[in-house]
Amino acid sequence: MVDGGLTAGLGVWATHFVAMTAYDVGLPLGFALLPLLGSLAISFAAQTTASWLSHRASTLRSRILAGVLSGGGIIAMHYLGMIGLLAAALRQWNGELIGGSVFLALVLASFAFAAFFTITSRYRAIAACGVHCSRHSRYLNACGAQRRREIARGRAACLAAAFLTRSRSSSAC
Numbered sequence: 001m002v003d004g005g006l007t008a009g010l011g012v013w014a015t016h017f018v019a020m021t022a023y024d025v026g027l028p029l030g031f032a033l034l035p036l037l038g039s040l041a042i043s044f045a046a047q048t049t050a051s052w053l054s055h056r057a058s059t060l061r062s063r064i065l066a067g068v069l070s071g072g073g074i075i076a077m078h079y080l081g082m083i084g085l086l087a088a089a090l091r092q093w094n095g096e097l098i099g100g101s102v103f104l105a106l107v108l109a110s111f112a113f114a115a116f117f118t119i120t121s122r123y124r125a126i127a128a129c130g131v132h133c134s135r136h137s138r139y140l141n142a143c144g145a146q147r148r149r150e151i152a153r154g155r156a157a158c159l160a161a162a163f164l165t166r167s168r169s170s171s172a173c
Contacts, residue, residue: 005048012074013043016081027087035084039077046073054113063114071109075102 017036020029050070057063079098085091 002048002052005051006044008051009040009044009047009073012047013040013077016078020081020085025087025089027089030086031081032084032086035080039081039084042073042080043077046070046076049073050113054116060114063116064110067110067113068106070113071105071107074109075105 016039017031020031023029046069050066050073053069054063054066057066078101
């Protein structure tokens with residue numbers, strides 16, 4: 001369970017970090033070391049705790065709580081990492097978009113953990129797409145029309161991949 005949680009924590013963090021290093025806003029980007037490492041520690045702790053709880057869970061309520069821990073950890077990891085983002089730009093936060101991303105992360109991660117043993121991983125992929133796309137929507141206002149079309153195509157591809165993914169069932173689950 002701990003190995004699975006650490007692996008999930010590293011996977012969540014690495015996916016976010018790689019995506020942010022590839023994200024092109026037309027400015028050079030860098031990362032402050034303390035928030036970067038802090039976001040990794042948060043991801044490890046949240047996903048390990050959620051994994052432990054979900055495997056010990058015997059009730060739906062416990063699995064939902066594991067999802068809340070996982071989703072909350074992803075949100076905390078993301079926003080701490082974004083605080084450490086270094087760019088020669090004015091940072092503006094949109095409370096509605098942040099609230100929406102928190103809501104999506106908590107609800108969809110809770111749904112994914114609650115349903116983990118009965119339905120496919122497709123819904124976890126949809127949750128990740130929805131949360132990630134909503135968080136980065138705040139950059140759309142600073143982008144030109146061509147960039148907005150590229151972002152929309154990326155979102156559509158992300159959701160299409162999530163819907164088309166066929167999970168491989170494991171008898172261990």
